[in-house]
Amino acid sequence: xxxxxxxxxHSANLQKKLKDEVVERITVLRPKRVHASEEKxxxxxxxxxxxxxxxxxxxxxxxxxxxxxxxxxxxxGELILCEGDEAARYVTAEISFKSGKRLAITDRQAWITVRxxxxxxxxxDALAKEFTAEYLQDxxxxxxxxxxxxxxxxxxxxxxxxxxxxxxxxxxxxIHPASPAGKLSPEKVQELYKTxxxxxxxxxxxxxxxxxxxxxxxxxxxxxxxxxxxxxxPTGAKIETTEIxxxxxxxxxxxVKY
DNA sequence: TAGAATGTTACAGG
DNA sequence: CCCTGTAACATTCT
Numbered sequence: 252x253x254x255x256x257x258x259x260x261h262s263a264n265l266q267k268k269l270k271d272e273v274v275e276r277i278t279v280l281r282p283k284r285v286h287a288s289e290e291k292x293x294x295x296x297x298x299x300x301x302x303x304x305x306x307x308x309x310x311x312x313x314x315x316x317x318x319x320x321x322x323x324x325x326x327x328g329e330l331i332l333c334e335g336d337e338a339a340r341y342v343t344a345e346i347s348f349k350s351g352k353r354l355a356i357t358d359r360q361a362w363i364t365v366r367x368x369x370x371x372x373x374x375x376d377a378l379a380k381e382f383t384a385e386y387l388q389d390x391x392x393x394x395x396x397x398x399x400x401x402x403x404x405x406x407x408x409x410x411x412x413x414x415x416x417x418x419x420x421x422x423x424x425x426i427h428p429a430s431p432a433g434k435l436s437p438e439k440v441q442e443l444y445k446t447x448x449x450x451x452x453x454x455x456x457x458x459x460x461x462x463x464x465x466x467x468x469x470x471x472x473x474x475x476x477x478x479x480x481x482x483x484x485p486t487g488a489k490i491e492t493t494e495i496x497x498x499x500x501x502x503x504x505x506x507v508k509y
Numbered sequence: 510t511a512g513a514a515t516g517t518t519a520c521a522g523g
Numbered sequence: 524c525c526c527t528g529t530a531a532c533a534t535t536c537t
Contacts, residue, residue: 254515309516325516327535341534360534362516397527406517415515469515477515497529499513 255411256454266304287367308410321369328363377411384444395433418477427508434509
């Protein structure tokens with residue numbers, strides 16, 4: 252269920268807890284979701300040390316030895332770090348470490364995908380320097396008749412933005428989510444670009460502050476409009492909802508439809 | 510209890 | 524062939 256800011260916090264915290272841990276074995280419980288055999292996974296990871304835990308777009312990549320385990324958590328996936336004999340529910344696969352710690356890769360919806368050595372991505376990540384204002388302008392023009400929200404959520408355009416944070420970004424830049432992408436002026440696109448970085452970085456900061464050791468779950472109390480617990484935006488406008496691209500979108504009348 | 514859930518993808522239609 | 528929008532995916536929680 253997590254989005255970019257949540258995953259950014261999860262990955263940093265998981266890395267702290269798992270760095271240099273040695274893999275004892277990896278067990279696959281739902282083979283349908285794991286695109287590699289248990290044998291291949293074990294020959295890749297058994298006895299190897301965890302180097303890093305990284306966020307890649309909306310995926311989590313575990314760098315272990317000379318290989319990578321790529322995990323896409325989809326809507327409801329969670330990585331649960333277990334110590335002792337606590338057992339996680341809805342386990343798709345589990346990594347046991349020599350120390351006795353276990354990392355459960357879980358999803359109650361059974362939608363997640365786990366891959367061995369995923370291909371590096373060519374589409375820029377929302378927080379990478381390759382994601383520039385010029386690039387965004389170009390992509391918005393390429394999909395000029397689509398709703399701006401749909402373009403921002405398209406993982407072939409930019410990786411990392413999902414339903415919740417595109418609503419946050421569009422409210423912060425006061426753009427109605429259904430505005431056709433091509434109608435935004437170059438100045439507005441510039442502002443939107445800047446807002447994407449600010450909203451993401453500020454959300455990461457807010458999550459770290461409220462939940463310093465978080466490794467799973469998605470706090471939303473810092474969210475301005477995509478937040479069923481709120482009736483009004485921070486500036487006092489009533490939050491409304493509509494459907495865009497089959498997803499529920501939260502917005503207010505403060506946002507201009509271009 | 511029917512509907513919703515912060516995602517992705519296959520496919521139909523234009 | 525390219526572009527777009529919709530439905531399906533499998534499961535649990537509210």
